[in-house]
Amino acid sequence: MQWAMPQASAPSALFHSDATYMITGGLGGIGLVLARWLIEQGARHLVLTGRRSLDKIASATTDEALEALRATGAHVDYYSLDVSHREQIEELISEIEEKLPPLRGIFHAAGVVNGSVLLQATDEQFQQVAAPKIAGSWNLHMLTQHIDLDYFVLFSSAATLLGSPGQGNYVAANAFLDALARYRQAQGLAALSINWGSWAEVGLAAAQANRGDRLAERGLTSFTPAEAMATLERLLQCDVAQVGVMPFDAQRWQQFYPGARIPYLSMLVQPADTETAAPSLREELLAVPAGRRRRTLLETYLREQVAQVLRYPAAQIAVDVPFATMGFDSLMAVEFANRVSTDSTLPMAATLIWTYPTVEALAVYLAERMGVSLDEEATAAQAASSSSTVQPSVVGEGLDDLLTRIAGLSDNEIGNLLERTTRL
Ligand SMILES: NC(=O)c1ccc[n+]([C@@H]2O[C@H](COP(=O)([O-])OP(=O)(O)OC[C@H]3O[C@@H](n4cnc5c(N)ncnc54)[C@H](OP(=O)(O)O)[C@@H]3O)[C@@H](O)[C@H]2O)c1
Numbered sequence: 001m002q003w004a005m006p007q008a009s010a011p012s013a014l015f016h017s018d019a020t021y022m023i024t025g026g027l028g029g030i031g032l033v034l035a036r037w038l039i040e041q042g043a044r045h046l047v048l049t050g051r052r053s054l055d056k057i058a059s060a061t062t063d064e065a066l067e068a069l070r071a072t073g074a075h076v077d078y079y080s081l082d083v084s085h086r087e088q089i090e091e092l093i094s095e096i097e098e099k100l101p102p103l104r105g106i107f108h109a110a111g112v113v114n115g116s117v118l119l120q121a122t123d124e125q126f127q128q129v130a131a132p133k134i135a136g137s138w139n140l141h142m143l144t145q146h147i148d149l150d151y152f153v154l155f156s157s158a159a160t161l162l163g164s165p166g167q168g169n170y171v172a173a174n175a176f177l178d179a180l181a182r183y184r185q186a187q188g189l190a191a192l193s194i195n196w197g198s199w200a201e202v203g204l205a206a207a208q209a210n211r212g213d214r215l216a217e218r219g220l221t222s223f224t225p226a227e228a229m230a231t232l233e234r235l236l237q238c239d240v241a242q243v244g245v246m247p248f249d250a251q252r253w254q255q256f257y258p259g260a261r262i263p264y265l266s267m268l269v270q271p272a273d274t275e276t277a278a279p280s281l282r283e284e285l286l287a288v289p290a291g292r293r294r295r296t297l298l299e300t301y302l303r304e305q306v307a308q309v310l311r312y313p314a315a316q317i318a319v320d321v322p323f324a325t326m327g328f329d330s331l332m333a334v335e336f337a338n339r340v341s342t343d344s345t346l347p348m349a350a351t352l353i354w355t356y357p358t359v360e361a362l363a364v365y366l367a368e369r370m371g372v373s374l375d376e377e378a379t380a381a382q383a384a385s386s387s388s389t390v391q392p393s394v395v396g397e398g399l400d401d402l403l404t405r406i407a408g409l410s411d412n413e414i415g416n417l418l419e420r421t422t423r424l
Contacts, residue, residue, distance in 0.1 A: 015043040025110035029203030083136035105151035115167040133173035154193040185241040197246025198222040219252030291376035323353040
C-alpha cells in the first residue's frame with residue numbers, strides 16, 4: 001500500500017494549529033485515516049496511541065504512514081500504552097499538559113474484535129473486547145474532565161444499533177460508548193458517539209475476508225474512508241451525542257433477520273407490497289406436483305442456501321453429505337438458519353444443520369414444518385380422506401382458528417387425525 005499526503009486543502013475552523021488532538025488506536029486502519037484528515041484540516045499536533053511499541057509493529061506500511069504524517073510538518077508523537085490502564089492515561093495527559101499545546105480533542109478509536117456465539121464465549125474474550133472500549137473510554141472521561149475539550153469522539157459501531165451475531169461482547173462494549181456520550185452530554189461536556197457501519201479499504205472490517213460481501217447482501221454496504229471523513233466533518237458541527245453512519249437498506253435487513261424486530265427500523269421499512277410480492281417458498285413448492293419434482297425443488301433450494309453461506313458453487317453440494325463435513329462454523333449455521341427461516345417464514349433454531357445433518361434430511365423436516373407433502377402417495381391419501389377429516393395443521397393459520405376447529409372435531413375425526421399424525 002502506498003501512503004501519500006493528499007493536496008492540502010484550506011484548513012477549516014474545526015481544528016486549531018496551536019492545540020493537541022489525541023487519537024487512541026492511532027496506528028490502526030481508521031486511526032491513520034483520521035490522523036491524515038486532521039492534518040489536512042489544520043491540526044498540527046497529534047498524539048497517537050496504541051498498545052504495541054513501534055518496533056513491535058515493525059511494519060513498512062506503518063513507518064511510511066508515520067513518515068508521511070510528519071512530512072507535512074505536523075508534530076506527530078506515538079505513545080505505546082494501554083488505554084484501559086488508568087495510570088498510563090494519567091501519565092500521558094500530564095505529559096501532554098507539560099510538553100504540548102493544550103489538548104482540545106480526543107478521538108477514541110482503540111478497539112479489538114474477538115467474537116464467538118454466546119454459548120462458547122469466555123470471560124477472557126469479553127474482557128479483551130471490553131477493555132479498550134469500556135475501561136478505556138471511562139479513563140479518558142475521568143481524567144480529562146478538568147480540560148475544556150472541543151471534541152470527545154467515540155468510535156462505536158452499527159452493531160450496537162442492529163445487533164451482530166457472534167459479537168455480543170463487541171455490541172455490549174460499544175453500547176457503553178453510546179451511553180457514555182449521552183451521559184457526558186447531559187453533564188455539558190463534549191461528546192459524540194458514532195455508530196459506524198462498515199468501512200471499506202481500512203481497518204477491522206476490511207481485514208475480514210468476505211465480511212463486506214456478507215453485510216452488503218444483508219443491506220449494510222460499506223463506505224470509503226473519504227466518505228467517512230466528509231461525514232465526520234459534518235457531525236463535528238452538530239450538537240448530537242450519538243449518531244449512526246451507514247449506507248443501509250432497512251427493508252433488506254429485516255428480510256434477512258425476520259426475527260430481529262427492531263422497533264425504530266419499522267419507520268424505515270415499507271410495508272410489503274402483497275400484489276407484487278414474490279411467491280413464498282411454500283407457494284413455489286405447492287406449484288409443482290408432489291413427488292420427485294417437488295422434493296428436488298426443495299433440495300435444490302437448500303443446496304443453494306448452503307452454497308451461498310459457504311461461498312461454494314451449488315453444484316458441489318451433495319444432498320447426502322453431512323453438513324458437518326462441509327466447513328460450517330457456528331456463525332454460518334446461524335446465517336443458514338436465518339435464511340431458511342426468512343424464506344419459510346417459520347422460526348428455525350440455529351442448531352438446524354446439526355439436528356438434520358444433510359440436505360436430504362433437512363428437506364423432509366422443512367416440508368413437514370411447512371405442511372407440504374413431498375410424497376405422491378401421501379398426497380393422494382390425504383386428498384381421499386380430506387372430505388371426511390380435517391386437513392393437517394395449516395401453516396399461517398391463526399392459533400384461535402385452529403383451536404376452534406379442534407374444539408369442533410368429533411371423536412372419530414380426532415382418532416383419524418391422531419392416527420395420521422403418528423404415521424408422519
Ligand atoms: N473498521 C470498521 O469498519 C469499524 C466499524 C465500526 C466501528 N469501528 C471502530 O473503530 C475503531 C477503529 O477500528 P479499526 O478498524 O481502525 O481497527 P484496527 O485497525 O484494528 O485499529 C484498532 C487499534 O486499536 C489499538 N488498540 C486496541 N486495544 C487497545 C488498547 N487497549 N489501548 C490502546 N490501543 C488499543 C490497536 O493497536 P495495538 O494492537 O497496538 O494496541 C489498533 O491499532 C474501533 O474501535 C472499532 O471498534 C470500526
